[in-house]
Amino acid sequence: MVKNSYFKEKGLSASEMAESLELHKSGDIRWDEGKLFGFVYHPGTRYTKISENYYKAFFYESTLNPSTFPSLKEFEKDIIRMAADLLHGDAKVTGNVTSGGTESIFLALKVARDLAREKEKETQGNDFEVILPVTAHPAFLKACLYLGIKPVIIPVTEDKRADVNAIEEAITGRTILIACSAPCFPYGVVDPVNKIGRIARKNDLLCHVDACMGGFMLPFIEELGYPVPGFDFRVPGVTSISLDAHKYGYAPKGASIILYRDRKLRKKQFFIHTDWPGGIFASTTFMGTKSGGPVAGCWATMRHLGREGYREMAGEVMRATLAIRDGIQEIEGLKIVGDPDMSVLAFTSENTDIFSIGDALSERGWHLDRLQFPDGLHLTVTKLNVGKEKTFLKDLQKVMDNTSALNKAYKASKTTAKVADGLLRVLPPSLFKSLSRLAGSNTHNSGKRSSYKQAALYGVSATLRNREKMKRFVEDLLDDMY
Ligand SMILES: Cc1ncc(COP(=O)(O)O)c(C=O)c1O
Known part of the structure; x- marks a missing residue:
């Protein structure tokens, strides 16, 4: 018998396993709330019972x-x-x-x-x-x-x-x-x-x-x-x-x-x-x-959805997308990138740091992807987001109404980026480690990516002309995470 092994001798009981499952999942994003864009494409339990x-x-x-x-x-x-x-x-x-x-x-x-x-x-x-x-x-x-x-x-x-x-x-x-x-x-x-x-x-x-x-x-x-x-x-x-x-x-x-x-x-x-x-x-x-x-x-x-099921969902998703798209266009300072052909779109801001907008939305529970070159926020609208478009736009408007706070955050993140960039030049390995830990712990402990100020991370990325350094930073980040 192996003592003090990480892989325990005795297995957990069914009830302990059930408890553990809940505990493990408790830190993950609640995608069923409809505030996550992309990643999970769920047609609704009406359909998934059969596929399960x-x-x-x-x-x-x-x-x-x-x-x-x-x-x-x-x-x-x-x-x-x-x-x-x-x-x-x-x-x-x-x-x-x-x-x-x-x-x-x-x-x-x-x-x-x-x-x-x-x-x-x-x-x-x-x-x-x-x-x-x-x-x-x-x-x-x-x-x-x-x-x-x-x-x-x-x-x-x-x-x-x-x-x-x-x-x-x-x-x-x-x-x-x-x-x-x-x-x-x-x-x-x-x-x-x-x-x-x-x-x-x-x-x-x-x-x-x-x-x-x-x-x-x-x-x-x-x-x-x-x-x-x-x-x-x-x-x-x-x-x-x-x-x-x-x-x-x-x-x-x-x-x-x-x-x-x-x-x-x-x-x-x-x-x-x-x-x-x-x-x-x-x-x-x-x-x-x-x-x-x-x-x-x-x-x-x-087979269960058939063309009819897909067409119905595609219609719902497109209507939600167009509502979001029009709503974003109407908010002063925001702009859709290009002319998207379906339900995937990106937007930028002319007067406010877009990543600070992203962070402020994260604080309100919304999860959007970040784009670079140029900086932008990204939405993949799915069936899960249908019906949430008004709340999203209201929250986005509220975030934009508070641009002075956003600009303050922007200055702070820019400073962080500059400091980080400077440090990366002199102390790459140690800074990589500490930045990695920061990113790793914030994404893992709470499970909420929202708690991590991505504006700072992307600020570092944008100021780092040496992409090889950025690559090494991400390499360390992954290494620390797993
Ligand atoms: C356009 C496009 N191609 C390819 C992929 C890769 O797909 P997967 O993550 O399933 O490997 C993705 C993933 O988002 C995508 O958006």
Whole structure:
């Protein structure tokens, strides 16, 4: 018997476990109050009861071996057909269910790389290149890093959409794929996919559309009559699309979909090893063993909601978004960035520090993301926020009515930023540690991100021209947190 071990000899009883569950959850954000934007996409308990049953029925099963659990394979095939249908793909469109947007994007890039290798595309010893708008999700950069691909980042135009001229100029003999977003996370605008698809075709390149955010929203708002730029398989030249069921697909977490225009592309995604003493190993996606729960939960959500359920929710979310958007525009000093195409939007302030506004909103229980370059606040409006738009706007107005307090906070945060920046130059490691602890303890102890003055952290970030230092700070922060 091991004494004084952190891993205790005796297990906790059922009632102790129940108590512990409540205790553990008590520090987390109460997303069911509707004051968190994004992160949790919940369709309401009316729908989740069914998907929870399906999830629970399969959460110990694995998707790895399709002959052991044919039910999971059938769920996956059905999800792919539904998704292909939704994005106007023909019978040749195929794909797989993955663990999330990051994996879907990773696979699209792996396919591009392996296809280029097979074609023996000439690189003169350099890496293959993927063209990315600066607004593309960092998952692309992660994939490039893991796959040994060089990301070629191009700017966006004033409307925050990918600059097509810059794309054309960036194409070299090593380019294998052009990526674009529908919409991009920071500003909720859809890149000019029609033009990008054309460029890709003209240059015999692959074109991946990251519709992780919009894949389950744009088709339905289009059906409702909202203007939606072309982004799906109707656009010639688009060769693959990622869409996240665990975002606006309202499926439990751990479910995204990668679709390819034809099977030839998807074959490059598979991993097969025929000479292993453990047997012939084959997997369709990145993961090996993968819980059947998210696949079954995703299937149940899509089948149970049907197009009608999604369209209804998309309508509610859009109406709430437009109310919020109009309300923000009407508040003096605030401005929406660009012209968002769906329910993801960002705003900035001309006369008040936007992060201090964010902190003041946090004190009132609202949780918004922070953007940089330029500084901004970010909202992903979901079903959970429907009905909360008036309270949000009232609180935002109250915060803005008190600009003198905000400006005082701004000065303080600017000073903190300056001091921190100065210290970072002389004492990086110790300051990293203390800043990390501050951020770590504030996010963890109370579980409320609201208690942490993010204005100061972003102030440090904005003043730090040396991004390598910022990277090291975040590295320490993560290290301390876990
Ligand atoms: C546009 C976009 N693409 C990709 C991703 C990555 O998805 P995941 O977090 O599921 O890996 C996200 C996540 O927010 C996103 O907004």
